[in-house]
Amino acid sequence: MRVEIWSDIACPWCYIGKARFEKGLAAFAHRNDVEVVHRSFELDPARAKHDTAPVVEMLAKKYGRTREEAQAMEEHVASNARSEGLEYRTEGRDHGNTFDIHRLLHLAKARGRQDELLTLAYRANFAEERSVFDQEVLVSLAVEAGLDEPEVRRVLEDGTAYADEVRADEREAAELGATGVPFFVFDRTYGVSGGQPAELFTQALEQAWQGRKVTAAAAGNADTCDADGACEVPAAAVEG
Template sequence: MPSMKIEIWSDVACPWCFIGKRRFEAALAEFPHRDAVEVQWRSYQLDPGLPEHYDGTELEYLSTRKGMAPQQVSQMFDHVAEQAKGEGLEYRFDKVAVANSFTAHRLIHLAAAHGRQDAAKERLLSDHFEHGKDIGSRDYLTALGGDLGLPDADVEELFTTDKYADDVRNDFEEGRALGISGVPFFVIDRKFGLSGAQPAATFTAALNQAWQDANPLVLVNSGDGEACGPDGCSV
């Protein structure tokens, strides 16, 4: 059966990435060939230099590290939260625990090895933006690994070895090679790219276009059979 591969570069510390995930999922659910679609989450970090634990609020972090005025940050929070609400998400920026997402990305790669990649991505995004969980915390990530049914020994390796670190960095490098400078970014069959949390209708159009491109209609002996046209029918 023909297949389509969709790679999504995304950071679990990116609010638009969760919104984009929901909009993409809405389009995919209505796509007639969805069973032939493979989705792979790719790692991206908005701020690789962020400490594992940042002592401050999300507002303070963006104000101090990104140089944004507090009022501007608050307005951005309100806008993003309103957009999230439209997708059934309840963002709590006042509760967000600012943390480095590198180990969380390694956990997603581990989950992928056990067929639980999307579930890991979903939980990390929801826990970060809706429930104030610390995605850089060893205790949190260990508990999440258990919830996902991942082997305890494999989860422990995330904190005692550098397993999957190269996989995360390779995602970064591939993203840069493709010219990705912001997330979410959706790549279909390495031919079509969509930047940002596009409306579901835009994802639908892209899916249809990519499918037609990969599965062109081939006419066989098109001139030999009887048919009807604007001027009448064959006799």
């Protein structure tokens, strides 16, 4: 059985959702028969390559909030991450264009190291003092994941390398109706939107395994990051 996960490294709910999905998968009796494929989805594709901005500033502008309210939004997401055993920095993170990261993830997929690179990139972006929008950081992460440094540099220098693969993933997401991430598709029969609880992922795996043709999406795409580059949180998180 194949599980496809559309996500973006800039999306905190994707970071959290990956951890929750892996817990759900661990509880699934047929977990050894599941192939997981990570697919590309850019939250902010129109942003210029070197145009980065602090996350809190981006959230305040997107939602028309004060800086304090935007910071509270980050704290809410951080609380969810920490409840899953994930580290999460609420200060000093940047938001930017992730196209090069997606291209490297396709290289990593071709070399059998996709999950390793994705895990390292999430950790660098959300837990560590390393900007994934810096080319040298990307090279370092890719090498740490087991990729060949000269090949990594060639891909980064050639803006067309794996670009078609990224665009194909994004077209497919649109065809499937995905407007935010994370978006999980189980054997092309069952869809789940958002960083849902681990138990729901186990249930989805079981239903897909049984061959039920069902579609399930979280109401309002809660706990997702949208295609405008922002991440949805309950209003109470910024008003309380």
